[in-house]
Amino acid sequence: MSTLTELLAEHTRLSGLAVDHLQRVVAEWQLLADLSFADFMLWIPLPESEDEGTIEGSRFLCVAQARPTTAPTAHPEDAVGSVVLEPEHAPLRRALVDQRICREEDPRWHQGVPVRRETIPVRRDGVVLAVLSRDTNLAVARVPSPLEIAYLGGAADLCQMIADGTFPAADAAVDTTNNPRVGDGLIRLDTGGRVVFASPNALSAYHRMGFASDLVGTVLSSITRPLVRDPFDASEVVKRIRAAMEGKPSLRMELEAGGAATVLRALPLRPRGAPAGALVLVRDVTEVKRRDRALLTKDATIREIHHRVKNNLQTVAALLRLQSRRTSIPEAKEALNESVRRVTSIALVHETLSMSGDERLDMDEVVDRVLPMMADVSTAESRVSLRREGSFGVVGSALATPLVMVLTELVHNAMSHAYQAGSKGEVVVTVHRSAGWLDVVVSDDGRGLPKGFSLERSKGLGLQIVRTLVDSELDASLSMRPREPKGTDAVLRVPLLRG
Numbered sequence: 154m155s156t157l158t159e160l161l162a163e164h165t166r167l168s169g170l171a172v173d174h175l176q177r178v179v180a181e182w183q184l185l186a187d188l189s190f191a192d193f194m195l196w197i198p199l200p201e202s203e204d205e206g207t208i209e210g211s212r213f214l215c216v217a218q219a220r221p222t223t224a225p226t227a228h229p230e231d232a233v234g235s236v237v238l239e240p241e242h243a244p245l246r247r248a249l250v251d252q253r254i255c256r257e258e259d260p261r262w263h264q265g266v267p268v269r270r271e272t273i274p275v276r277r278d279g280v281v282l283a284v285l286s287r288d289t290n291l292a293v294a295r296v297p298s299p300l301e302i303a304y305l306g307g308a309a310d311l312c313q314m315i316a317d318g319t320f321p322a323a324d325a326a327v328d329t330t331n332n333p334r335v336g337d338g339l340i341r342l343d344t345g346g347r348v349v350f351a352s353p354n355a356l357s358a359y360h361r362m363g364f365a366s367d368l369v370g371t372v373l374s375s376i377t378r379p380l381v382r383d384p385f386d387a388s389e390v391v392k393r394i395r396a397a398m399e400g401k402p403s404l405r406m407e408l409e410a411g412g413a414a415t416v417l418r419a420l421p422l423r424p425r426g427a428p429a430g431a432l433v434l435v436r437d438v439t440e441v442k443r444r445d446r447a448l449l450t451k452d453a454t455i456r457e458i459h460h461r462v463k464n465n466l467q468t469v470a471a472l473l474r475l476q477s478r479r480t481s482i483p484e485a486k487e488a489l490n491e492s493v494r495r496v497t498s499i500a501l502v503h504e505t506l507s508m509s510g511d512e513r514l515d516m517d518e519v520v521d522r523v524l525p526m527m528a529d530v531s532t533a534e535s536r537v538s539l540r541r542e543g544s545f546g547v548v549g550s551a552l553a554t555p556l557v558m559v560l561t562e563l564v565h566n567a568m569s570h571a572y573q574a575g576s577k578g579e580v581v582v583t584v585h586r587s588a589g590w591l592d593v594v595v596s597d598d599g600r601g602l603p604k605g606f607s608l609e610r611s612k613g614l615g616l617q618i619v620r621t622l623v624d625s626e627l628d629a630s631l632s633m634r635p636r637e638p639k640g641t642d643a644v645l646r647v648p649l650l651r652g
Contacts, residue, residue: 160216174277177321187335188308190224191289211239227268227290248272267291276318303350313424322402333436340433358437363411380410397421397431414442459507466500498561516545536577543584555626562615563595563643571599591647598640
């Protein structure tokens with residue numbers, strides 16, 4: 154399915170500013186749909202010919218659609234991408250030509266459901282860019298109530314402001330993920346800033362903030378200020394409510410009062426340029442904030458655990474290194490040095506995780522720190538260089554530790570067994586990441602595999618560790634093959650999506 158931007162680019166010649174305005178309308182229209190108890194669809198006229206992109210055609214294309222959460226939908230089907238003709242949808246043409254809101258006198262039937270349509274021109278800088286249709290499902294009888302009257306009144310004012318070209322404002326930032334919605338809580342203010350309607354959820358939110366009385370009849374800015382704990386936030390919320398009363402768009406604001414956390418957003422209402430008060434959306438986010446704080450505490454605890462594990466592993470490595478210096482037996486010294494290398498590799502993973510915001514880490518950063526360490530602990534007689542080609546990307550911690558262990562063992566195996574003392578060479582770690590796999594090749598240009606070599610029958614501790622990790626931890630595959638013209642390739646294939 155094409156996006157709004159793609160459909161507008163394909164079928165219109167609208168400027169970037171015009172497209173931005175339509176994007177803002179779509180970002181705000183869930184509010185309109187919920188207030189209206191109706192479906193909203195955005196229509197653009199299709200030209201009869203390609204000449205100059207004229208809008209005198211009789212066809213309209215639906216480029217976006219929103220359904221209400223407060224009422225049954227009038228359009229269960231997906232209408233985006235559909236084309237309609239003017240004779241069957243005359244109100245679209247009337248709104249476009251007359252540049253005013255048009256309403257069908259009689260409802261029409263759509264898939265067995267009576268639907269009343271209202272069409273709203275979307276204007277910007279005096280030019281109608283598109284048409285909104287507001288389709289209400291009339292199959293469910295609605296009894297007028299204060300809540301419904303307040304909702305529909307707010308919707309009517311906002312729709313008129315769309316037709317006026319004043320909503321949404323060009324400088325208003327819309328956060329569709331965190332902004333409060335109609336169902337969270339709605340307050341309607343008159344031109345003097347007094348509450349004329351407060352939904353039950355809005356009233357409950359204010360009760361949790363510490364206001365025990367009814368909101369209706371109060372000046373919202375005056376009763377909110379003493380509830381807010383922080384003096385700066387208290388003055389800021391007053392400023393923003395007053396700005397909305399003056400017709401200026403307001404950003405969302407988070408407040409803490411009475412042990413509760415609340416998000417407020419004020420929307421000015423100025424249909425046809427005349428002050429009509431404001432809508433204030435209220436959302437109680439106390440529980441959300443509590444969960445966020447719990448997650449932050451948990452994340453901090455996990456990072457601290459990784460930090461302590463890293464410190465403990467570094468202590469173990471230091472003790473092993475000290476023991477190695479005091480040992481005169483070459484075989485014991487080599488075994489201790491290999492243990493230092495393995496422990497240090499694991500410590501690097503935990504060090505990276507201790508600085509990460511989640512249980513994922515940049516594998517390239519870890520490998521680029523491990524490879525120089527491998528060169529430092531390689532035999533003094535060899536002159537082998539190390540480098541990486543390609544990118545591992547970001548991986549989870551469950552994959553990172555065994556993968557680093559396998560890589561260090563394979564690199565160490567190549568440096569220890571592929572080259573004679575004093576010989577030069579290069580070990581290359583080549584990686585390719587696809588959608589579901591990580592393909593890694595550790596290549597050397599050394600003497601090659603010994604005659605009769607078998608990975609499964611190898612008695613070396615390093616390759617035994619590799620086989621165990623590949624089978625039990627990575628669920629991966631590993632093979633070793635001759636490399637042309639000389640050397641060896643260790644080929645590792647690791648699945649990124651494991652059950």
